[in-house]
Amino acid sequence: MIDIQKISNLNSLPENDSIIKWAKKALDKKYKGAEIVIRIVDVDESRELNKIWCKKNYATNVLSFPISKPIKQAPNLLGDVVICANIVVTEAKEQNKNIDEHYAHLIIHGVLHLQGYDHQSKDEANVMESKEINILNNLGYNNPYEIRPK
Secondary structure: OEEEEEOOOOOOOOOHHHHHHHHHHHOOHHHOOOEEEEEEEOHHHHHHHHHHHHOOOOOOOEEEEEOOOOEOOEOOEEEEEEEEHHHHHHHHHHOOOOHHHHHHHHHHHHHHHHOOOOOOOHHHHHHHHHHHHHHHHHOOOOOOOOOOOO
């Protein structure tokens, strides 16, 4: 189950069906029954969450909050992914990307983090980025790490 919370008041938010499709594509087989919260927020909430949890006083495009151990009330909860709509729109324009394609990448990136993927080392980054590229390719999207001419 994917719980979608759209807190942002921007008009360029993706459709719920697309969000669900992207998140499900990112789930490894062993997590297919997982519950995930995907929350799309504005700059203030992103900044506040990043400040509290990551000790960084700025908004960021995506934050992931994996559940470290199962909780009785929601035993299948994998965690939360928080996307800052304002930053997605800005980055998509700056990087010459389609907004939905950029949302797809960030949601997939966040869901992979919930499953333990990371990019702290070069090897981990290569594994995670390869997975992202393959998932996006299967969805018909471009490699998000290629620079696109304007």
